[in-house]
Amino acid sequence: MKAYQYNNQVVIEGIKDFNLTHTFECGQCFRWDREQDGSYTGVAYGKVINLKINKGLLVIKNTSLEDFHNFWKYYFDLERDYGAIKDRLSKDEVLERAVSYGWGIRILNQETWECLVSFIISSNNIIPRIKKIIKNISERYGQPIGFGDKVYYSFPQPQDLYNKTMDDLAFCRSGYRCKYILDAARAVCEGRIVLDQLKELDSSAARKELMKVQGIGPKVADCILLFSLQKYDVFPTDVWVRRVMGHFYLGEDVSIKDVQRYSAEQYGNLAGFAQQYLFYYARELKIGR
């Protein structure tokens, strides 16, 4: 992987197993928007960048080589060999199809706090509305960042939401989840949960810590573990994943617990990758609906 800087953009050669649509539309993140030219613009680490891939060449606008090596290549998981992962998963017939469909998915390494709040909001919700709620919160309590002729907003820090009230958050339209967002901010600010320590724990222990926060149950915890803490042995099981697993393997009325047991046996430490290929495949093709 060779990276060069030209003016305010970084160009990376030899990009494989990376498709922006697959990666940004597979439900793992809520802060990236497609532009008319097929590129994507989004906010992370308090910075706005725009990405485009053309013939194995990744162009990142509005960044530096320093930032690329310090966090973007980590954020986009560019140093992982997805070819090897896909080969191992593709031994299964169904996964072979799912991997072939979402061949360019990379599991992002998102910021834990933003990921945590995002997936609290995701519970019993739909993706377009989740994106809108996160946008609302960022515009109200985040910091403005100019890029091109637009203004973007960083996601607020825990202290920015600390001591806010239900009335303060009512504008964002997240309903009963407002209470959970406030509890999460309190939990972090008061040290009831230390996000920076979670990566040192194994998945099971980290999940227990996360579930101390109101609004974080097993599924939301697994999403936070997978999308921001590099825990790849989890298999977040929502209605779509339960349906697709029931449809192809376990019977339509399978329980979440049986899906968890099966995925652990079948996929082991690649469960998280398998889950993303299956989720994207199932949701895009509306399998089981």
Added chain:
DNA sequence: CGCCAGGGCTAGC
């Protein structure tokens, strides 16, 4: 109108 959405909480067994 009812049903559903990347579920979780609570009460009741």
Added chain:
DNA sequence: GCTAGCCATGGC
């Protein structure tokens, strides 16, 4: 340990 009903919101 498990399940049933409830929960704001908004699109269909």
